[in-house]
Amino acid sequence: MKTSTALTPESRTSTRWGPEKRLEFIDFRLRWDGRLNRADISDFFGISTPQASLDIARYLEMAPRNALYDRSERTYIATEAFQPLFPSSQPQKYLSDLQVQAYGILNQGVSFLGWVPPVGVAPTPLRMLNADTLIALLGAIRRGRALEMTYQSMTSTVPKKRLVSPKAFGHDGYRWHVRVFCHLENGYRDFVVARILSLGGELSPPMEPPQDLDWETSITLVLAPNPGLAEAHQRVIELDYGMENGELRFQCRRALLLYVVRNLGLDDVSGKNPKAQQIILRNRPEIEAFLPHSS
Numbered sequence: 001m002k003t004s005t006a007l008t009p010e011s012r013t014s015t016r017w018g019p020e021k022r023l024e025f026i027d028f029r030l031r032w033d034g035r036l037n038r039a040d041i042s043d044f045f046g047i048s049t050p051q052a053s054l055d056i057a058r059y060l061e062m063a064p065r066n067a068l069y070d071r072s073e074r075t076y077i078a079t080e081a082f083q084p085l086f087p088s089s090q091p092q093k094y095l096s097d098l099q100v101q102a103y104g105i106l107n108q109g110v111s112f113l114g115w116v117p118p119v120g121v122a123p124t125p126l127r128m129l130n131a132d133t134l135i136a137l138l139g140a141i142r143r144g145r146a147l148e149m150t151y152q153s154m155t156s157t158v159p160k161k162r163l164v165s166p167k168a169f170g171h172d173g174y175r176w177h178v179r180v181f182c183h184l185e186n187g188y189r190d191f192v193v194a195r196i197l198s199l200g201g202e203l204s205p206p207m208e209p210p211q212d213l214d215w216e217t218s219i220t221l222v223l224a225p226n227p228g229l230a231e232a233h234q235r236v237i238e239l240d241y242g243m244e245n246g247e248l249r250f251q252c253r254r255a256l257l258l259y260v261v262r263n264l265g266l267d268d269v270s271g272k273n274p275k276a277q278q279i280i281l282r283n284r285p286e287i288e289a290f291l292p293h294s295s
Contacts, residue, residue, distance in 0.1 A: 023086075030067055130194075176193045188215070222283040223241065
C-alpha cells in the first residue's frame with residue numbers, strides 16, 4: 001500500500017521554519033510572555049521534545065542572562081536582565097501582530113503570539129476589491145504589458161477609458177492604489193483600485209514608460225511638536241513619536257508624500273488648535289514644491 005506523503009499543519013510549520021526561527025520564537029515568547037517551556041516550542045513547530053530542549057540550550061548559550069529555569073513551575077522565566085536578540089521581539093512587531101489578529105487576518109501559526117491581552121480596534125469600512133481586476137493588474141506588472149482601463153473618477157460623472165502600463169501598488173493608509181504610466185496623459189498617475197470599472201486584455205505598450213522619478217526618489221520629512229503647545233505637552237509629543245533633539249526624521253517615496261501629509265493632518269494646519277494638530281512639518285519649505293497647490 002502506498003504511504004501518504006501529505007504534510008500535517010504541524011509538519012508544514014516545521015518544514016517551513018528552521019532552527020534560527022525557533023530561536024527567534026524563544027526570544028519572542030520570553031520577552032512578551034515572560035516565560036517559555038519545551039511544549040510551547042514543540043507544539044508550535046511540530047518538533048520533538050528533545051529537539052525543543054536542544055533549541056532552548058542553544059538559545060541560552062547565546063544569551064545566558066536572558067532566562068532561568070524554575071523547577072517548581074517547570075518553565076523558563078525571563079530575567080530582569082533580559083535583552084532581546086531578534087528584531088521581531090521589538091514592541092512595534094508585537095503590537096502589529098496584536099492588531100492584525102484583532103482584525104481577524106492573522107492565521108494561527110503565522111505569529112509567535114502566545115497569551116494575548118484583550119484587544120479592540122476602531123473599525124473602518126472595508127474597501128471592496130475585485131479579484132479579477134487585481135489579477136489582471138498583477139499580470140501586467142509582471143510581464144511589462146499595458147491594459148485598456150475604464151475608470152470612474154470623482155471629478156467626472158462619466159467613466160473614462162485610457163491605456164495604462166501598471167507599475168506598482170501603493171497604500172495610502174486607507175485604500176489601495178495602482179501606480180501606472182498613463183499613455184493618454186503621458187505621465188504617471190495613481191488610480192484607486194476599487195474604482196476601476198473594467199480592464200481589457202494585455203497589450204504591447206505603444207512606448208516604453210520613462211523612469212518614474214517620483215516613485216524611485218525618497219524624500220525626508222522632519223516632524224516636530226507644535227510650538228503652540230505648552231512645554232510639558234511638547235515633551236510628551238517627543239516621547240510619543242520617539243523624537244531626538246525635538247524632531248523626528250523619516251523618509252517616504254515622493255509619490256506617496258501627499259498621502260503621508262494628509263494622514264498626519266499637515267496639509268492644512270492654518271488656524272488649527274495646537275492640541276488638535278500636535279505636530280508640525282519643520283521642513284515644509286523644502287518639500288513644498290512636491291505638494292499639489294490649490295488653484
